[in-house]
Amino acid sequence: MSMKTSVIAYVYAIVAAAAASLVGLYVYQPDVNVLFLAGAGWLTLVAFLGTVLSYRVQGSTFGAVSFIPFLTAFVLYPSWATVAIVGTGAFIAEMIKPKMAIKRAFNVAQIVLAGCFAIAVYITLGGLPLLLDPEFQAIPHATAVVVFLFVNTLSVAAAIGFAEGKSVIKTWYEGNSAGLVYDVVAIPVVYGFARAYVDWGGWGVAVLCALVLGLRLTYQSKHQLETTNKELLELFVQTVEFRDPYTSGHSQRVSRYSRIIAQVIGLGPKDIERISTAALLHDVGKIHEIFAPILSKPGRLTPEERAIMELHPIKSAELVAKISDLQDIIPAVRHHHENWDGTGYPDRLEGRDIPLGSRIIMFADTIDAMTTDRPYRKALGEAEVRSELRKFRGIQFDPTICDVLVASPDFARLFDQNDSGRVQSLTQIFELVRRRMKTPAVA
Known part of the structure; x- marks a missing residue:
């Protein structure tokens, strides 16, 4: 199977799996408390802000800090309706910048899929909505965060692995092992953000917005410093040569x-x-x-x-x-x-x-x-x-x-x-597919 066909088929599979998971979550727990969805809406807005403030990592690859608000929404009120709101917000955010339609579909689908898995695990392990019980539920909370991050990163690694003909697990390890510490830190951070909303309401959202902005600036500054140092080393080497x-x-x-x-x-x-x-x-x-x-x-x-x-x-x-x-x-x-x-x-x-x-x-x-x-x-x-x-x-x-x-x-x-x-980013993979298909990116 050619790279083009394998990547596109994989994206279709992820989209189908996300839709099936959302339907399955609805069937498993159809009842919705509409009053509890306000938090999901506010946090999706915060995630939208994180996407807008995404920063350039390399070429056409961007970094963002939007996964924490999504996770916070899932533990505040673990429901299919929360996933639907998050998915809608992610779709709107994807429409802001010019991208291929297939990349937009994948980015939204992987969030919905990871969210459904995380919520299913959270509920199965006895986790209650933090809006009902704000106490830290260690096992369901930690497991749900880990499952979300694992499904999210594994889906990306699989796309890269299929495109480059590499082992999916090896690709996942190479791309994510260095960030495992940050993923572990996400467990208490997500709970802290959720409690901020439960205890302070709108003020908690404001604090979350400030933290998202701070994280964005921190990550961007760190990346810019690393890039500058690398470019200076390469410039020095070229001078020698x-x-x-x-x-x-x-x-x-x-x-x-x-x-x-x-x-x-x-x-x-x-x-x-x-x-x-x-x-x-x-x-x-x-x-x-x-x-x-x-x-x-x-x-x-x-x-x-x-x-x-x-x-x-x-x-x-x-x-x-x-x-x-x-x-x-x-x-x-x-x-x-x-x-x-x-x-x-x-x-x-x-x-x-x-x-x-x-x-x-x-x-x-x-x-x-x-x-x-x-x-x-x-x-x-x-x-x-x-x-x-x-x-x-x-x-x-x-x-x-x-x-x-x-x-x-x-x-x-x-x-x-x-x-x-280097292990290619998903954006680079899709850009390569686009060039091979000889079609312009979706405006």
Whole structure:
């Protein structure tokens, strides 16, 4: 099944499941206390505000902080009518900005589906509406929050997994493991917001609006700071590479290859990011003046010049050490030219004494050298690179990583220039589908 067909079929399935779940919840508990729906309406309005104040994360991807008001509405009055109000509010919010119709349908459906599951669990475990019993009902409350977040994030991960041909569970883990702490924090936060409404009514909603705005500003500022820092590092790396026309883009490619290799061997998101950053900065030491005449020299290097060039990992590590937030990647940068058999430099480390990040960067650095055109040869292809890696297995390369990498179907990703090595957001997936369908986004 092609990516286009699989993603669209999946969205239709989510929409159908959401509709069926809402009908099922109605059949299970049809009675509605209309007076209790005011809270759901106010909280949906707060969520609408959170959507309006969404911030750009990357390209056409936006971040928002609207799930907390939705969850608060569900525990205030767990009913099919609450889900219907939330779904209607989510639909109106989706109509504000230009999006594909299929993306709008998915975004609304996943909220309705997650809400139905959360409410069903809440009721089944004996949870009462907080408007009737404001006491903290630990088990039903915590379980409902977890179920909502799990169904919501899993539905997104499944769409990405189907589109990219990856394991859904692995995609979910890579995209959400780093935020699990925030999800746990959501449990008491949702209860706190619900109590604010129960105890203070409209004033509680006002407090909630202020908190949503504060969360939005906090998340946006954090993201902007991270983006700025990353862009400054990339700018610095590009400045270093201006000295050698044959290495233009080298560090960015090595960073991408390192990210893919780290994913292939099963590392977690934090380790992948750390190794990717180390790979980006592995050659920054070449900006030192002692390397300038050697980098610009045509032809082969003398033994003395080669000895000087072998100092660049040390110089790179010294520069990285000046950045307080990057202390943990210094070893990976310093030892990225150490060979598995101990014949590398600068410290002749051997085997598992070489940091894991360095061993991964060694693969990535060598692969880039092999797949880049040089004055003396053309770039090698996928089969030739695989052969070379096996040839130097246990000599230059970690044999375990080598075996896993060359046998993995993801090995081909190293040769796909459109593969950034990152897990794509759902927006990016839908944008890719749109381009392949050659139809404009819905205005």
